[in-house]
Amino acid sequence: MGAKTIAVLPLVGALYSTAAMADEGGASVWLPGQFASFASVPGDPGFSLEALFYFRKASATAGTSFSRGGGLLLGYDTTEQYLFLTPSYTFAEPVLNGQLWLGVTFSAGRADTSVWGVLTGPRGNAFSAAGSDSAAGISDLYPMASLKWQTGSHNVMTYIMASAPVGIYDPNRWAGVGMGHWAIDWGMGYTYMPVSPFEFSVTAGFTYNFINPTTKYQSGMDAHIDVGTSWSFSDSFYVGAAGYFFSQVSPDTGIGATLGDFRSRVAGAGPQVGWTLQLGRLATDFNVRGYKEFAAQNRPEGWNVYFTVSLSRLRRSGDKAP
Numbered sequence: 001m002g003a004k005t006i007a008v009l010p011l012v013g014a015l016y017s018t019a020a021m022a023d024e025g026g027a028s029v030w031l032p033g034q035f036a037s038f039a040s041v042p043g044d045p046g047f048s049l050e051a052l053f054y055f056r057k058a059s060a061t062a063g064t065s066f067s068r069g070g071g072l073l074l075g076y077d078t079t080e081q082y083l084f085l086t087p088s089y090t091f092a093e094p095v096l097n098g099q100l101w102l103g104v105t106f107s108a109g110r111a112d113t114s115v116w117g118v119l120t121g122p123r124g125n126a127f128s129a130a131g132s133d134s135a136a137g138i139s140d141l142y143p144m145a146s147l148k149w150q151t152g153s154h155n156v157m158t159y160i161m162a163s164a165p166v167g168i169y170d171p172n173r174w175a176g177v178g179m180g181h182w183a184i185d186w187g188m189g190y191t192y193m194p195v196s197p198f199e200f201s202v203t204a205g206f207t208y209n210f211i212n213p214t215t216k217y218q219s220g221m222d223a224h225i226d227v228g229t230s231w232s233f234s235d236s237f238y239v240g241a242a243g244y245f246f247s248q249v250s251p252d253t254g255i256g257a258t259l260g261d262f263r264s265r266v267a268g269a270g271p272q273v274g275w276t277l278q279l280g281r282l283a284t285d286f287n288v289r290g291y292k293e294f295a296a297q298n299r300p301e302g303w304n305v306y307f308t309v310s311l312s313r314l315r316r317s318g319d320k321a322p
Contacts, residue, residue: 028207028222028264029140029163029183032244033291033306035203036228036272040157040191042099042148044283045092048312052084054109058293058302073118078300082109082139082177098147107139107167113175135175139167157189157203171215181212181219197232199240211254220250220263228272228289236276242289243269248298264299268292285310 031054059077088103116130146159163185167178187205203226209219224247230240248263272289287308293301 027179028219028246028248029179029209030185030205030207030222030224030246032224032246032266033226033242033268033289033304035189035201035226036242036287036289036306037199037201037230037238037240037274038191038193039201039203039226039228040148040155040189041193042150042155043090043101044312045090045099046313048088048090048310050084050086050088050103050308050310052082052086052309053307054080054082054084054304056080056302056304058300058304060296060300073120075116076300077114078175079112080109081111082107084142086144096147098149101146101148103144105142105144107142108137109139109177110134110136111175111177115174131174133174135168135170135173135177137168137177139177140164140179141166153192153194155191155193157191159187159189159205161185169214171212180214182210184208184210187224197238198229199232199238200227200229202227206249216255218252218254220248220252223247223249230272230274237274239271239273241269242272242291243267244291262298265295265297266293266299266301267295268304269294270303281313283310283312285312 034052057077057079059075061073061075084105084107086103086105088101091100091102112132112134114130114132116128118126118128120126141164142161143164144159144161146157148155148157150156161184163179163183165178165180165182169176169178169180171180185205185207187203189201189203191199191201193199205224207222207224209221211218225245226242227244228240228242230238232238245267247265250263252262268291270290270292272287274285274287276286277284285308287310288306290303290305292303
């Protein structure tokens with residue numbers, strides 16, 4: 001590696017603080033789009049298991065020009081693959097006249113990250129450098145509770161979720177599968193599901209990020225809205241659309257937060273399809289949805305796919321309803 005290339009490497013590393021990296025690395029505890037259709041509809045009581053495979057590919061670029069010619073162009077690319085497993089229990093006895101659900105999400109994943117930079121001189125001379133990093137292993141833990149109420153076609157939900165930093169985390173690496181700090185998220189949801197095949201759901205919430213004890217950095221508070229709508233062609237098959245909007249509503253603070261009011265934002269939208277199978281005494285629900293992101297600010301932008309499989313015990317005719 002030549003001396004000119006070595007001189008550019010610090011500029012490539014500067015991408016982490018220059019090109020769309022609010023929320024301490026451009027990632028958030030809340031996964032935009034994790035709620036979609038039927039989010040607030042009560043389920044059958046008893047134990048259930050949900051498996052979610054999540055794939056995301058995103059990128060960001062930033063550049064600046066010099067007053068005497070030339071400039072600096074930086075790029076960042078990331079590919080993420082996660083598996084989330086959520087065992088849960090839905091209570092049959094009402095709690096506050098609603099249905100109580102408790103669950104905890106275990107996660108593991110892999111992240112591949114690459115950065116590059118091109119420095120152009122006033123006479124057209126260009127120097128470039130690139131680097132990459134990969135990380136794989138256990139990610140963070142997410143306990144969650146929700147209460148759901150149903151009145152006719154109207155379904156309402158309130159929830160609270162925590163993020164426990166038990167995953168692999170190294171602040172000196174570009175790639176990582178853990179967040180490195182505690183967080184708490186809470187919100188409410190509503191699903192309109194009349195007798196007709198049409199359904200519409202919206203879920204909104206806030207995330208409070210605690211200070212990262214390793215870096216002394218604290219990400220700002222985040223707000224998010226997930227929506228989903230569907231049309232059921234039968235009791236076991238539906239198609240529709242889903243979307244989300246994510247916005248950081250307060251600035252990052254602490255050591256390292258030197259870029260001022262550096263808030264992140266992104267939106268996404270795309271199609272979804274779902275179907276249900278009965279395997280013995282198990283109800284098996286499948287859902288696939290994809291999002292194309294847009295309007296990103298201080299955050300990588302790309303596309304992502306959710307594939308969800310939910311297993312729950314079918315209720316017998318004599319079982320007590322919630």
